[in-house]
Amino acid sequence: MPTFAAVDLGASSGRVMLGRVDSGPADSGLVELTELHRFPTGARPRPGGGFRWDIDEILAETIEGLRLAEQAAPVSIGLDSWAVDYGLIGADGELDGDVRSYRDPRTDGMADVLRERIDDRSLYGITGLQHLPFTTIYQLLAEPPERLKDHTLLLVPDLLAYLLTGERGAEVTNASTTGLLDATSRTWSAEVLSRSGIPAGLLPKLRQPGEPAGRFSSTPIITVASHDTASAVAAIPATGDSFGYICCGTWSLAGLRLDAPVLTEEARAANFTNESGVDGTVRFLRNTMGLWLLSESLRTWNADLAPLLSAASAEPAFAAVIDPDDEALLAPGDIPARIAGQCRRTGQPVPATRAGMVRVILESLALAHAATLQAAAELSGRELSTVHLVGGGARNELLCRFTAEACGLPVLAGPVEASAVGNILVQARAAGIHARPEPPFARYEPSGDRSPWIAAARRSGVRLG
Incomplete structure (x- = not known):
């Protein structure tokens, strides 16, 4: 049966799953999951205060799981994770600084800062997002302005894809959680970027579920619904x-x-x-x-x-x-x-x-x-x-x-592993498999x-x- 690898990262634990798909007639095609590798991902205290993700460790654990998956010769790999958090890639192509957790208190008061630039009603009319104090736009307003110059923002699953492949992009389901995407056009909002003072050059090109996102070793990485909730809903x-x-x-x-x-x-x-x-x-x-x-x-x-x-x-x-x-x-x-x-x-x-x-x-x-x-x-x-x-x-x-x-x-x-199932369903469809x-x-x-x-x-x- 065709086999796919799903990297599914939650805010407490991550796992690398193997999904075998019965590619029979329309009344079959169920995904059979096998867990290959599970590891903790939880946010950790940051020197100087706040919380961060240990991306180096998460990447190492992900690679360990993918090496196990290689034995099954998967058709492709997909990555999904929690939303809103990001890393900043500098002009030298390297990750600049910590990947901060949404539980970090640095966003305290940032909603009021944004309201001075764009009111709540106008913002909602564009992005359609509920108010959450840790949304990406508030995290960016908490950054020193110089960190947003000559950098590229990559949300966590896009960041991991970049570290595995060297290719940059922003998957749209996760991008929609940032407070920077137009909910109607599903494109980056020039108005929100302009009024908030966040440089448009910070954001990479958007990618859709099903599009290629590079290769890890010899295996293609396929863009899935990289927000874990979007993958779960697909399942x-x-x-x-x-x-x-x-x-x-x-x-x-x-x-x-x-x-x-x-x-x-x-x-x-x-x-x-x-x-x-x-x-x-x-x-x-x-x-x-x-x-x-x-x-x-x-x-x-x-x-x-x-x-x-x-x-x-x-x-x-x-x-x-x-x-x-x-x-x-x-x-x-x-x-x-x-x-x-x-x-x-x-x-x-x-x-x-x-x-x-x-x-x-x-x-x-x-x-x-x-x-x-x-x-x-x-x-x-x-x-x-x-x-x-x-x-x-x-x-x-x-x-x-x-x-x-x-x-x-x-x-x-x-299903319990809904995000992994949805991840694999998108990969299978990209491969033309029901x-x-x-x-x-x-x-x-x-x-x-x-x-x-x-x-x-x-x-x-x-x-x-």
């Missing part, structure tokens, strides 16, 4: 327009797949984003904090997840409801202590046990999922019948069950009584129902 096993999706990992990205951006004032006020997808589609979604809250809590406790999930299912429901997008929860550290602080500030009891804390996190995430999908449907004029939950969160049965109850809709879970997403592995039906969830949402100020 959703659904057709039609009556489904919502949740790409659930470190972040939860919940929304709809549309044919055109929604650039209304109502969408801006609701903080929805319009990011580019495969085949000219739009990912109309809102970011909310995801399983980062759980993984950081486990790291703080030095605890295993499975027994805590089992115990959490028996904890009292809705002991407290938190805002998962509280900026106090963004940086690495003692998340349970920060959640406890939020509970005290909002007059709610602090969970007395770790299992109770886990239940509060998962119920709050499920409420955020439901509220986001409800708002997306209203803003776009869609009516939803199902929800597809893909990514690592698909393994979390309690979260899937809570999400079905909160949404009042069936939740179809899987392939399709794998079916979901589990279905969670709501009980039919949403009233406890609606009441909990009302307590926390979230509109639901």
Whole structure:
């Protein structure tokens, strides 16, 4: 069977996957995944403060995985990763300085700096992006101006492709997360660049999913949907327009797949984003904090997840409801202590046990999922019948069950490695090979009584129902 290699980098871990595609008739073509190499990618403290990515180590681990993949003689290689972060390539062709993490506090106050140059409504009307304090445009405004001269900006997957091949470019789905791309034309926005003071020469030529991006050894690298969420959405096993999706990992990205951006004032006020997808589609979604809250809590406790999930299912429901997008929860550290602080500030009891804390996190995430999908449907004029939950969160049965109850809709879970599957699907299509997403592995039906969830949402100020 034709074989493809996918480099799929998340903000906590990376993996190199081998995907074999059954290139049979239209009712086959499923991707069979094999994990070859997995490694940590997490942001690290930076001398002098803040956080950075160890790109040298990530590159070395990626190459190690690709050397293993070479034994299977893959047709091509594709790379995807998290969004917004970048490296700057100097005039000498070398990476200049650190690749800073979006969790680095250097962007504090940069939104106000940009508002002095272009107001929020005008910016949204061009880029269609929700306000996130770490978006690339804010990171660039935090740079010393001299660093933006005679340099080329490469987002993380484009940077790795450059370090592997020597060829530069900017893949459009990831470029759409920067705050510098026109959501309608899917080109770099001359107006935003001019008004923000960011030099146009900083940005490389845009590339589309499916285009070649050089070679590693003798194997072609194919541009895929290099934003991992765009790849994950491409892997959703659904057709039609009556489904919502949740790409659930470190972040939860919940929304709809549309044919055109929604650039209304109502969408801006609701903080929805319009990011580019495969085949000219739009990912109309809102970011909310995801399983980062759980993984950081486990790291703080030095605890295993499975027994805590089992115990959490028996904890009292809705002991407290938190805002998962509280900026106090963004940086690495003692998340349970920060959640406890939020509970005290909002007059709610602090969970007395770790299992109770886990239940509060998962119920709050499920409420955020439901509220986001409800708002997306209203803003776009869609009516939803199902929800597809893909990514690592698909393994979390309690979260899937809570999400079905909160949404009042069936939740179809899987694939878990959605970004890698979508990565391989784009490569296969570029090679002229038919392939399709794998079916979901589990279905969670709501009980039919949403009233406890609606009441909990009302307590926390979230509109639901």
